[in-house]
Amino acid sequence: MGKLKQQMSQNALKDSPGKDGPGADSPVETGSREIGSKLRTLRLERKLSISDLAMKAGVSAGIISQIERGKSNPSMKTLQRIRTALGVSLWAFLDHSPSETSQDPGFVRRASDRLRIVVGQSQLIKELLSPHNDESLRFMIITMPPNSQTEEVLIGEGEKGGFILDGEVELTVAGRAATLAKGDSFQFRSHQSHQMANNTASSAQVLWIMSLVGPHL
Numbered sequence: 001m002g003k004l005k006q007q008m009s010q011n012a013l014k015d016s017p018g019k020d021g022p023g024a025d026s027p028v029e030t031g032s033r034e035i036g037s038k039l040r041t042l043r044l045e046r047k048l049s050i051s052d053l054a055m056k057a058g059v060s061a062g063i064i065s066q067i068e069r070g071k072s073n074p075s076m077k078t079l080q081r082i083r084t085a086l087g088v089s090l091w092a093f094l095d096h097s098p099s100e101t102s103q104d105p106g107f108v109r110r111a112s113d114r115l116r117i118v119v120g121q122s123q124l125i126k127e128l129l130s131p132h133n134d135e136s137l138r139f140m141i142i143t144m145p146p147n148s149q150t151e152e153v154l155i156g157e158g159e160k161g162g163f164i165l166d167g168e169v170e171l172t173v174a175g176r177a178a179t180l181a182k183g184d185s186f187q188f189r190s191h192q193s194h195q196m197a198n199n200t201a202s203s204a205q206v207l208w209i210m211s212l213v214g215p216h217l
Contacts, residue, residue: 033070035093035117040068042086056085075120075151093117107131122148139209142196144169149197158212160194161187167204170197 043053043064050068054061058081066072067082074082079093086092104110109131116127125143136158144167163185170179174192188194190212198204 034115035074036068036070038093039064039082042088042092043068046086048086053082053085057081058085073118073120073123076154077151079119080154120151122151124148124150137209137211139207141165142206142208144196144198144204144206146198146201146203150195153194154190155193156190156212158190158210159187160190160211161185161209163207165205165207167198167202168200169204169206170199172196 043050048056050061050064054064057064059078063072063074063078064082067074067078083089083092109129114127114129116125118125123145127141127143128138129140130138164180164182166182168179168181170177171186171194172178173186173188173194178186180186190210196206
């Protein structure tokens with residue numbers, strides 16, 4: 001716990017070491033690099049300089065540069081601004097093609113093809129489970145470090161729901177809070193204000209499901 005706090009204070013990208021042993025990339029590092037690489041590709045496809053994109057998105061050129069180099073964990077609000085400037089869906093930053101050797105049908109996403117990213121200062125790790133990024137039904141696993149919370153959640157038409165896989169979280173929807181433990185589930189209209197927090201000393205995992213309407217995502 002102390003080591004994690006020290007790493008978070010020294011570098012917003014660092015997380016506890018991966019399970020593959022010393023020197024192995026953590027999900028935080030891998031996800032940051034992949035989202036940065038995707039951003040750079042999208043920017044260059046549109047023949048935009050870093051300064052051009054920063055101006056269109058209303059963020060600093062330094063933030064764009066840090067994200068592209070895998071040195072920053074962008075918040076949802078920042079990703080929203082950038083994706084609007086690029087004219088793509090938010091999920092364009094998260095999705096990646098399955099392994100080239102895969103013979104699976106299009107409705108399958110293997111665990112080995114799951115993209116892991118980290119979002120915001122709380123360093124929530126999100127693992128995309130949906131096989132496609134352009135459908136109205138999307139789902140992921142969210143891993144919440146101890147004493148963390150969601151930041152700048154997206155509000156829109158549709159529904160959100162979930163299932164607590166491990167740990168304990170506090171879910172607040174439209175000002176009403178409920179403490180949820182492993183095995184509990186929830187569902188609410190996504191136009192309502194909402195936030196999820198892990199106020200414990202242990203990590204929590206949530207299966208997060210979204211059925212969304214509208215092009216804003």
